[in-house]
Amino acid sequence: MTTSKSKRKQLGRYRIDAELGRGAMGVVYKAHDPMLDRTVALKTIALDDAAQDREEYQARFFQEAKAVARLNHPAVITIYDFGEEDALAYMAMELLGGSELNARLAQGPLSVREAVAIAEQVAEGLDFAHDSGVIHRDIKPGNIMLLPRGRVKIMDFGIARLKLSDLATQVGTRLGTPRYMSPEQVGGGALDQRTDIFSLGIVLYEMLTGAKLFHGDDLTQVMHSVANLEPPPPSRINPEVPPLLDLVVKRALEKKPAARYANAWEMVDDLRHCLQELASSQPAQQHGADSVASANAQDDDVGDKTVVLNASMDGTLTLRRLNAQADPQNRLALSRRFDSAEGLVRVQAPLTRDRQWLARVPRPPGMLRRLRHDHDLAWLTLTIGLAMLIAGALALS
Amino acid sequence: MSEVQDLPPLSSVVLLRLRDYARRPVAEQARLSAQLETALAVLLPDIAARERLVLEGSGVAAVAVLGKATAALDFAERALRANEAGLGLSIGIDHGPVEVTGDASGNALAGDGVATAAVLATFAAETGLLVSKNFYTALAQSSPGAESVLVPAGGFSDAGLRTYQAFRVDREAPRRRRRRFIIAAAAVIFALSAAAVALRVGAPDRPRPLAPYVDRAVSYFGSYVFDRLMRFVLDHQQE
Numbered sequence: 001m002t003t004s005k006s007k008r009k010q011l012g013r014y015r016i017d018a019e020l021g022r023g024a025m026g027v028v029y030k031a032h033d034p035m036l037d038r039t040v041a042l043k044t045i046a047l048d049d050a051a052q053d054r055e056e057y058q059a060r061f062f063q064e065a066k067a068v069a070r071l072n073h074p075a076v077i078t079i080y081d082f083g084e085e086d087a088l089a090y091m092a093m094e095l096l097g098g099s100e101l102n103a104r105l106a107q108g109p110l111s112v113r114e115a116v117a118i119a120e121q122v123a124e125g126l127d128f129a130h131d132s133g134v135i136h137r138d139i140k141p142g143n144i145m146l147l148p149r150g151r152v153k154i155m156d157f158g159i160a161r162l163k164l165s166d167l168a169t170q171v172g173t174r175l176g177t178p179r180y181m182s183p184e185q186v187g188g189g190a191l192d193q194r195t196d197i198f199s200l201g202i203v204l205y206e207m208l209t210g211a212k213l214f215h216g217d218d219l220t221q222v223m224h225s226v227a228n229l230e231p232p233p234p235s236r237i238n239p240e241v242p243p244l245l246d247l248v249v250k251r252a253l254e255k256k257p258a259a260r261y262a263n264a265w266e267m268v269d270d271l272r273h274c275l276q277e278l279a280s281s282q283p284a285q286q287h288g289a290d291s292v293a294s295a296n297a298q299d300d301d302v303g304d305k306t307v308v309l310n311a312s313m314d315g316t317l318t319l320r321r322l323n324a325q326a327d328p329q330n331r332l333a334l335s336r337r338f339d340s341a342e343g344l345v346r347v348q349a350p351l352t353r354d355r356q357w358l359a360r361v362p363r364p365p366g367m368l369r370r371l372r373h374d375h376d377l378a379w380l381t382l383t384i385g386l387a388m389l390i391a392g393a394l395a396l397s
Numbered sequence: 398m399s400e401v402q403d404l405p406p407l408s409s410v411v412l413l414r415l416r417d418y419a420r421r422p423v424a425e426q427a428r429l430s431a432q433l434e435t436a437l438a439v440l441l442p443d444i445a446a447r448e449r450l451v452l453e454g455s456g457v458a459a460v461a462v463l464g465k466a467t468a469a470l471d472f473a474e475r476a477l478r479a480n481e482a483g484l485g486l487s488i489g490i491d492h493g494p495v496e497v498t499g500d501a502s503g504n505a506l507a508g509d510g511v512a513t514a515a516v517l518a519t520f521a522a523e524t525g526l527l528v529s530k531n532f533y534t535a536l537a538q539s540s541p542g543a544e545s546v547l548v549p550a551g552g553f554s555d556a557g558l559r560t561y562q563a564f565r566v567d568r569e570a571p572r573r574r575r576r577r578f579i580i581a582a583a584a585v586i587f588a589l590s591a592a593a594v595a596l597r598v599g600a601p602d603r604p605r606p607l608a609p610y611v612d613r614a615v616s617y618f619g620s621y622v623f624d625r626l627m628r629f630v631l632d633h634q635q636e
Binding site: 233243244247248250251254259266270273331332333334335336337338339340341342343344346347348350355357358359360361362363364365369370372373374375376377379380383384387388390391392393394395396397 | 404405406407408419420422423424426427430434437438441446447448449450451452453454455457458459461463464466492495497498504505506507511531534535537538539540541542545571574575578581582585586589590592593594596597603604605606607608610611612
């Protein structure tokens, strides 16, 4: 995008007041709609220069924009208008007063209730969109806006499809979105609503633990992690996470779409169960989940947790490397409920004799040992021996 | 450092897998996980604390029994009986190398022992319990004869085309084996006796090197039996 374009004062019927931010695809402006006399967010997307690509790009953009514009849900950003001018496609949408989830995550991990409340709203919005035939394809913290009074909005619906063609150019560069892709997305497979569920699972995991789930220096590493890494349950990093929530995250992050939640509503249902469980276990903190914005202000509390969880993050990274090397089925965590300390000492630091005993390779026992222990075999052998003796005596006397 | 010190320890890994766990609603998963934990809490005290490591995963629990294959099989069979309450367990057992891998989020157990038990548990949907050839051998070594409860269940191939020779538990198998032994012993006795009699009848001029010993033994045994018999008769008459 040229400098002259970035300094434009008008786009379509909208008067540009200020620049709100820049992304890989374009710029977001604060703009004024003189016709309806309201302030909007104007998102611009640069169209490809090549005529053929541009036509296809443009067609897809308008198709997606029409589909998204039909969505009317409290958790989905409202699209007012869209159009094209000077090789620049734009979308006018409601201007939200809040902060993106990634900015919130940068301050430190969220409380469990806060994270579940956000995920539940996002899942609800996704379910509505999926029912309307729209898949987001790019659920990530940067596309989730936290609003006052604990409300949440999903942004950039359908835009991801336009970005997919750019993936090929991203090899070797710093990665953003691919960290939140589903295995079928990185594998180039057919996508359905379950791809958004996987991405939301990653977001929920990161909200609960404060750790980045899939990451790497290049696209290949990230794709390998997404496709193969079995993450440890969030409760291993954040002990406050209840077992039920571990299961929800695990279900959302299943590598095979068939094993994942079939639709976002199932996830909403389970997240609501989690919220109820959290509410019953911590009635004194009930107000916390209802106020994402007020939780943002609890800097001291968040700061303390950040220290603890950052320490855990290193552990997660180590675990991730181990997991990447080994078949996930080849490895099981030690139970936290049942004590294995004594057995662990025997395996990790055995006495020499114990080590020899434990390391011996099983072999079939010898005949004498077998006769000593196997009574049936001993009786058979004895009987046959006696029979031979008697028969010999009969024959040779 | 001796060669043995480089070898990883071997243990009998009993892996309990909740069938169709991934497909169930999360609330049911939570309920089943809690039931599995309860079952473990009931069953585990029978294995000494120093002889076991308890592992957990998603819809999976495992116990690595150190050194005692019989204890592992007993545990698995009792877990299978607990399964009759409707837990829906598939159990796989292998005796193989294991290694502790540790990190900040906790210790874990890895190795072929865990992997093979996991694969067998997935194949055990119908039989409930499958054990590997390695475990069969370990059981035979640990307690010769105890392996007679294991009968071949066929060969299985996993997604990576690795093949596994599996065995299932059949508590009737030792009884059938004993019956086979009795029949075999009777057949051998009959065959040897028949051969000896045939030899005696068919070859009167055969060499008889044992004749003096046998005659002496028979006469001694005969007189002993005659004495005992006479004494019994006399005692009986006096009464």
